[in-house]
Amino acid sequence: MSAPRRPKLAPGQRADVGLILEGTYPYVSGGVSSWVHQIIRGLPELTFSLLFIGGDSSQYEKMRYELPPNVVHLEEHYLVEAARRQQPKAIAGDARFLRQSEQLHDELRARAPLDRGALGAIIERLESDPRATQDDFLHSETAWGAIRERYLAYCPDLSFLEYFWTVRSTHAPLFMLARAAKVFPPARAYHSISTGFAGFLGMLLAERTGRPLVLTEHGIYSKERKIELLQADWLKDDRVSGGAAPDEVSYIRSAWIRFFEGLGRLTYHAASPIIALYDGNRLRQIADGAAEERTRVIPNGIDLARFAPLRDRRDAKVPRVLGLLGRVVPIKDIKTFIRTMRVVCSAMPDAEGWLIGPEDEDKSYARECHDLVANLGLEGKVKFLGFQKPEDVLPKLGLMMLTSISEAQPLVLLEGFASGVPCVSSDVGCCRDLVHGAAPEDRAVGVAGRVVSIANPDATARAAIELLSDEAAWRAAQQAGIERVERFYTLAQMIDNYRGVYGEAVSR
Amino acid sequence: MAGIGFELRKHLRDPSYGGLLTAYSIAGAIGSGPWIISIFGTIALGLLSVRLGGDGGETVRFLASVTWLIAASLILSGAIQLLFTRFVADRLFEKRRDLVLPNLLGALLVTTAAALLVAAPIAVFSFEGRYVYRALLVATFVVLNDVWLLSVFLTGMKAYRFVLGVFAVAYATSIAVALLLVRHGLEGLVGGFFAGQALLCFGMLGAVARAYPSPSLVAFDFLDRRRVFVDLAATGVLYNVAVWIDKVIFWENPGTSEQVIGPIRASIVYDVPIFLAYCSTIPGMAVFLVRVETDFADHYDRLFDAVRGGGNLADIEHLRDAMVVAARDGLYDIFRIQGLTVVMLLLTGRALLVALGISPFYETLFDVDVVGVGIQVVFLGVQTILFYLDYRILALALNGLFAALNFVLTIASLYLGPRFYGYGFALAVAATTVCALFLLARKLDRLEYETFMR
Numbered sequence: 001m002s003a004p005r006r007p008k009l010a011p012g013q014r015a016d017v018g019l020i021l022e023g024t025y026p027y028v029s030g031g032v033s034s035w036v037h038q039i040i041r042g043l044p045e046l047t048f049s050l051l052f053i054g055g056d057s058s059q060y061e062k063m064r065y066e067l068p069p070n071v072v073h074l075e076e077h078y079l080v081e082a083a084r085r086q087q088p089k090a091i092a093g094d095a096r097f098l099r100q101s102e103q104l105h106d107e108l109r110a111r112a113p114l115d116r117g118a119l120g121a122i123i124e125r126l127e128s129d130p131r132a133t134q135d136d137f138l139h140s141e142t143a144w145g146a147i148r149e150r151y152l153a154y155c156p157d158l159s160f161l162e163y164f165w166t167v168r169s170t171h172a173p174l175f176m177l178a179r180a181a182k183v184f185p186p187a188r189a190y191h192s193i194s195t196g197f198a199g200f201l202g203m204l205l206a207e208r209t210g211r212p213l214v215l216t217e218h219g220i221y222s223k224e225r226k227i228e229l230l231q232a233d234w235l236k237d238d239r240v241s242g243g244a245a246p247d248e249v250s251y252i253r254s255a256w257i258r259f260f261e262g263l264g265r266l267t268y269h270a271a272s273p274i275i276a277l278y279d280g281n282r283l284r285q286i287a288d289g290a291a292e293e294r295t296r297v298i299p300n301g302i303d304l305a306r307f308a309p310l311r312d313r314r315d316a317k318v319p320r321v322l323g324l325l326g327r328v329v330p331i332k333d334i335k336t337f338i339r340t341m342r343v344v345c346s347a348m349p350d351a352e353g354w355l356i357g358p359e360d361e362d363k364s365y366a367r368e369c370h371d372l373v374a375n376l377g378l379e380g381k382v383k384f385l386g387f388q389k390p391e392d393v394l395p396k397l398g399l400m401m402l403t404s405i406s407e408a409q410p411l412v413l414l415e416g417f418a419s420g421v422p423c424v425s426s427d428v429g430c431c432r433d434l435v436h437g438a439a440p441e442d443r444a445v446g447v448a449g450r451v452v453s454i455a456n457p458d459a460t461a462r463a464a465i466e467l468l469s470d471e472a473a474w475r476a477a478q479q480a481g482i483e484r485v486e487r488f489y490t491l492a493q494m495i496d497n498y499r500g501v502y503g504e505a506v507s508r
Numbered sequence: 509m510a511g512i513g514f515e516l517r518k519h520l521r522d523p524s525y526g527g528l529l530t531a532y533s534i535a536g537a538i539g540s541g542p543w544i545i546s547i548f549g550t551i552a553l554g555l556l557s558v559r560l561g562g563d564g565g566e567t568v569r570f571l572a573s574v575t576w577l578i579a580a581s582l583i584l585s586g587a588i589q590l591l592f593t594r595f596v597a598d599r600l601f602e603k604r605r606d607l608v609l610p611n612l613l614g615a616l617l618v619t620t621a622a623a624l625l626v627a628a629p630i631a632v633f634s635f636e637g638r639y640v641y642r643a644l645l646v647a648t649f650v651v652l653n654d655v656w657l658l659s660v661f662l663t664g665m666k667a668y669r670f671v672l673g674v675f676a677v678a679y680a681t682s683i684a685v686a687l688l689l690v691r692h693g694l695e696g697l698v699g700g701f702f703a704g705q706a707l708l709c710f711g712m713l714g715a716v717a718r719a720y721p722s723p724s725l726v727a728f729d730f731l732d733r734r735r736v737f738v739d740l741a742a743t744g745v746l747y748n749v750a751v752w753i754d755k756v757i758f759w760e761n762p763g764t765s766e767q768v769i770g771p772i773r774a775s776i777v778y779d780v781p782i783f784l785a786y787c788s789t790i791p792g793m794a795v796f797l798v799r800v801e802t803d804f805a806d807h808y809d810r811l812f813d814a815v816r817g818g819g820n821l822a823d824i825e826h827l828r829d830a831m832v833v834a835a836r837d838g839l840y841d842i843f844r845i846q847g848l849t850v851v852m853l854l855l856t857g858r859a860l861l862v863a864l865g866i867s868p869f870y871e872t873l874f875d876v877d878v879v880g881v882g883i884q885v886v887f888l889g890v891q892t893i894l895f896y897l898d899y900r901i902l903a904l905a906l907n908g909l910f911a912a913l914n915f916v917l918t919i920a921s922l923y924l925g926p927r928f929y930g931y932g933f934a935l936a937v938a939a940t941t942v943c944a945l946f947l948l949a950r951k952l953d954r955l956e957y958e959t960f961m962r
Contacts, residue, residue: 090962144957151821159818164960 004063009073009185015049016506018187018205022053022198026067026074027060030327031411032193032218035300041068042495046502049073051184053177053197056080077180079173079197093140097125097133102146108262111289114269123207126178134175138168155251166252170259177201181208189214189505192267195221196260199267206270212505215271216298219408220284225260227406229253265289273501277409278430279438298501300409301494302485306391307418311482313395314420318474320351322464323397323421325390325412326404328359328366333426335372336403336455342376343461348468353382353401356393394419398474399464404428405454413449414489417481422474423449424463426456434484442488446480532794542659542675544790547783549679550574550701553686557697560690570697572774573645579752581652584626586744588619588657590895593664594740595730608720610727612661616654616713617726623653635770644698651705658712666801670715678708694769743904747891750911750940751884754918754933755779761922764929778929781870784861785877788853792846792885799838800889807831808896815959824956832952835893839945842889846882853878873930880934883941890944897955902947910940 009015019025019040025033040048048071054060057078067074100118107114126133137143151163177197181204191214192202199215206213229235235253249257268274268290275298276282282295322344326332334355341353359366373382385393400416400423407429414434416423425431430438435451437443450463467474554567592615599607627649631642662671686700730736758764758778765775811827819827853860857878858871887910894903918932951958 090958139961141954141957141961144961148821148956156822157820160821160824161815161818 005067005071006074007067007072008075009049011185013072014185015072015187016046016189017502018049018051018184018190020051020053020190020192020198020202020205022194022196023055024193025052026050026063026065027052027054027076029064033064034411035218036193037065037068038301038303038491039495039498040071042491043499043502044068044070046070046506047072049185049187050075051180051201052076053180053201054078073185075180075184077176079176089135089139091135091140093136093142094125095142097122097136098142098146105150105262108265109258111265114265119266119269120207123204126175127181127204127208130175130178130182133178134172137171137175158251162252163255166255170256173197174200178204181205187211189502189508191216191502191505192271193218195264195267196225197263199271200263203266203270212508213267213271214273214275214501214505215267216275217281217285218277219406220281220288222257222260222264222288223284224406226257229256229260261288275501278433280430280433281408298494298497299489300411300414301489301491302411302414302418303491304418304486307394307415310391310395310419318468318471319396319398320348320468321354321397322351322399322401322424323354323356323393324401324403325356325393325415326402327357327361328355328369328384329362330365331404331406332357333403333405333455334365334369336426336457336460337401338369338372338376338378338382339457340401340403340460340464341378341382343457344464345378345381347461347465351381351468353378354385354393354397355382356385356388358387359384390415390419394421397421398468399424400449401460401464402426402431403454403460407431409434414485417448417485417489420478420482422467422477422481424460424467425449425451426454426460427451428454437484442484445483445487447477448481448484449477531798532791542671544787545672545675545679546578547787549682549704552679553683553697553700556683556686557690557693560687566694566697568774569694569769569772570701572768572772573694573698574648574701575774575779576772577645577649577652579748579755580626581623581649582656583745583748583752584623585619585653585656586746586748587741588615588744589660590740590744591736591738592657592730593661594895595736596661597664598735605720606722606724607727607729609717609722610724611730612658612713612716612720613726614728615657615730618728618731619653619657620650623650630771638695640695641698644695644702648698648702648705651702651709654709655705655712658709658716662712662715667715668797671712674708674711674715678704678711680704681707737900739900739904743900743907746904746907746911750907750914750936753911753914754936755782757915757918757922758929764922777870777926778873780866781874781930782877782881782933784864784866785874785881788849788878789846789881789885791849792842792882795838795842795845796885796889796892799834799841800892804831804834804838804893805896807834828955832955835948835952839886839889839893842886846885850878850882872927876930876934880930880937883934883937887937887941887944890941890948893948894944894951897951897958899951902951906940906944906947909943910936913939 019036021036024030025036050067050071050073052060052074054076055078057076060076100121103115103118104122106112107118147164147167151158151160155163174197177200181201184205186209187205189212190202190205192198193216195215195217199221202213202215205211230249230253232253235250235256265288268285268288271290272294274285274290274295276285276295277297277299279297282297285295286292322337322341324332324334324337326334328334337353337355341351344351344353355369370384373379394416397416398421400413400421402410402413402423402425404410404426405428407426409430410425413423413425413431417434423435425435432451433442435449436447437445450467452459452463467477550571554571557570558564558567592611595611596608599605599611624646627646631646635642635645659671659675682700682704684700685703686697689696689699692699755775755778758775759773761775764777765773768774807827807830811824811831814824814827854875857874858868861868861871861874891903891906894900894906913936914933916932917936921928921930921932
């Protein structure tokens, strides 16, 4: 394989759209990355510059996509930097900057509207000299005074050491992002594919250049971080002298959660439009501080030219194959799928369950899944096929299965519909809308499968058996799915929507 | 090697005056014992030889030789004393006791090699004749360097009582061996001294080997740049240079000194008062040991246990205040007790000198030296607190200042004439100590900021 293309803009040149990508395209494969790739390829008339934000450089070594020719610039920035080895100097610190920062933190904490003056001054200071501002935060006496006061005001019983390092580790990446904002070549508009660090950087870039920031959220970043943080065992729980109730979320955990919510609010503050994949997430964005008039929905779209021909490759008879396309990871709840297969196989001995997706992301979970298959006596019935091209497997499936405990708008359901495979899906994200329809004219199209509650193998199996044993019902679901995708979820529609969004932003 | 702190505290908790006196007597003995034994042991060696019909000239040569050996070895081994003690303290904090012994042997190897490299050329090229004496000079110099490393290490581990005992046994051995060799004159005396130091060296090494067993023999982790503080090496050298530079100037200035043997010179006029004056620091050293190495160190441990152990800020600040009070009270007590000693010696100095059979001609210089060494004890206290708080650069700068001032002011005192002898040293240590106190107060005021943010 030839060395991947690494385009760089010459100084003074600008791209039409600067994409800000946190932990995704082009170094990580997955739904969001494929989506980015589609947008770039679908809009060849625009040029794109990419700013990738990663955790640390060793995790992302290889590009997973061949960059389309209209990508004119790529640069990477990493949150974890090598620590600087130098004796820090004692510095007094900038008292005015500190007051503005306190005001911003108070506003974020109170979920109050953000004051443009204070935020603007903070951004200006941060952008004009990120290093000095970082030194100020890390080593100044005023910063010390502020950390001390806020600790005494909000959590005087907490381990001070833990509080202190939480403040430091949450804020440290922001200074790196400010340096990244300084070097990233200007674009006519910026587009961040999440809030969080990417959104924060998008805000800095938009403020710095006066150009608009578009935000698209596939999931809800702050909600995903919250789920992770509530499960994270690297966070020690408080050693409160008084003793907090055991089920109470510890202060440190909630501080981390609040930090990501704050990044979200800052992004919503700067971005327009604020795009969600479906209405449920749009409402959630509004609840989290997005101005309603700036929000809108642009659903995912499917490349019909790629999937529609697969319908002709199907057997006349409905195959009794239940397929789950997805990585073998806990969030997809593969175990519920396996347990579902136990019930299905008891009723339909000729049924098979196919797990189609890589197993290398969470090896111990994958091993547990294999063990479960063996324990339930499903060897030969449930097959781990690894990664497969969708075109090769979709015509062989009778049902598209989705047992995830969290999703936004899963592309696999739409791809299944487009190629003539109805689904049984857990009730997460907008799966109910995809199966039953959202708007009235959409609902009129019909029901494209079944929706069941999460982690419920019996209900999932009943729904699957019902569809597979009643050919009329199955055909009706297939037709509804095909029609729904063709009317509401085509790639062409999605690309057209973004062509409009970018056109408006670039000329703003 | 149980710390002495426990025993001292037991006596201190006794509310009677006797308990207090016992505590301070123990502290005085273990704090000053080793070097008091060294001074008097060495002088006793010299005097014994005169008493037994030895040549008075040989005694002078012996004392001057030993003084030079001690000065030079303290300066040379200063490079490794603090550095190594800190290295061990860090490893013990990491619970790596097994690293202590192999690295100590490594440090002794490095020290021995360095001492040989320094001493051998001087012994070969700067002296004539007396081959046995010259060989003994080199051997003693090497062993002294190792002894300083070991004794600073053991003192750092707070094994005071053991150090005191082994010093006493070693000097008794020195005297016994010197008596056996008395008919060999200078060589016999130096040989006796060497025998005692060698016993001291191996005695201490044996104790460490028993206390810190290890599967490996020799290691040089203490030279690993990532794990070692080079500034501590510089501080160790500078401190010993600062303490000796005025003496060296007086030895090398022809008007205040005389040639003794080879390149070795002595300054009777300057040496006698200052070595006597050092004996006056026993009370101050006792207080130092009780208040700084015990009280302050306990408060320090409590504070940083609270920080690391997840204490809240109110507790941390409370413990910080208590530690600052301990530091302030400790330094103030040293100042008070040593001040009282100084005043008493100023009042009785002349009589004391006469009683000791020393010419009252030395009185003025003795008075100035008593003040100077008294202040030096306070400086030692401040410096120890700075090391605890890890203000290494500050300690380095202060010792640099001490060395520079002592150098400049001592030369100035030579130009100003005999009435000003001793003022160079006294003013240097006083000015440095005032600076040190000022800077320490500033650091203690912003201790949490300094601890967390720098």
